[in-house]
Amino acid sequence: MKRLKWFIGAIALMSAIGLIIIKPLPFLFYHDLPHVAFFGRALFILLLCCLLLLWRLIKGPTGADRIVVLDILGVMLVGLCAILTIPTGRSWYIDIAIAWTLQSFISTLALAKYLEGKGFDE
């Protein structure tokens, strides 16, 4: 039974990734930029990761699971900003990434304090 579930999940995930790699969804803007074929596929794979994370965010049995998922979503968005940097050629995406790292860290610490049942001043 467990092996069967593993097999079905593996086939579903491999088919989703293969579909993204072979025939990606249309990339609406920016058709004629450098390396857009590679970075469009990378973008869609990261969006697939975010979908998997949202599944755990909906289903997660305790509050700590949801906080972990929010933390990991923040890190994932940093990667998305870094991927958007090269084909568009706008370097302020990296500024967004740095600010997002620090702000997500602080919000995770605040949520952990809330889960621990303390006030915000230690």
Place this chain on the structure above:
Amino acid sequence: MRRRLALFIAALAIWMLLSWPPDSQHLLAGIAAAGLTALLCGDLFIDGTRLFTRPSRWGYFLIGYLPLFAWQCLKANIDAAWRILHPDLPINPGIVQIKTSLTSDIGLTFLANSITLIPGTMCVNIDKDKGILYIHWINVKAEDSETATRLIAGKFEPLLKKIFE
């Protein structure tokens, strides 16, 4: 005073990297901003800044610690990927206690971060007065504290003791 100076140097270095092609106007604005930062919140910076003035500690950090850390980090990722993708989930989790003899704040911070990023272990709680770290281990090999200490922190702790104590 020394703490404020260290914070000033760190803030100025980060500013110069953020505005990368270095020129004089950015340098002037950076000196103003870093001075204001060091004046306002200099007393929140880490303690023990005199450690960073000795070259031998920098040598141990750059030559001894960083390559070991990178190698362990790579091994940790391959190990975690193998455990996730295996159909039977070969995990045997549990929480063990290990002892440490580090006492300074920054040394304990580096030890906890290293333990979190080496294969299969994660630091859960620190009892600073007794020097005990509570470690969540994804595949428990030894329950008792002595063997666990030797297996987990055996490589990092002497090196960190040379760097930060």
Place this chain on the structure above:
Amino acid sequence: MVIAGFIFISIGLAFNVIGCIGIIRLPDVYNRMQAATKCVTAGTCGILFGTFLVTGLNAAGAKIIICMIFILLTTPTAAHAISRAALKNGIEPFKKNGDK
């Protein structure tokens, strides 16, 4: 140099996908946090390093190095904070054989 950057970005994407599968599959918040933190940290650092190799050392490259250092410093600290909060909140660790 561009090809090397693309290889690093691909390795990072693979580690990100594996980390997300780990968040789905593993049975307990501590195990989830271990696998997810390690794999996603390494994956995002791989993506950032590949981007650095493609752009080279200019205005964007220096910022990418700062971003990598921040991620390597902050993610283990955040995981430590969440796990300590979960332990104090009374979430039991998962045991393999069901015995306490």
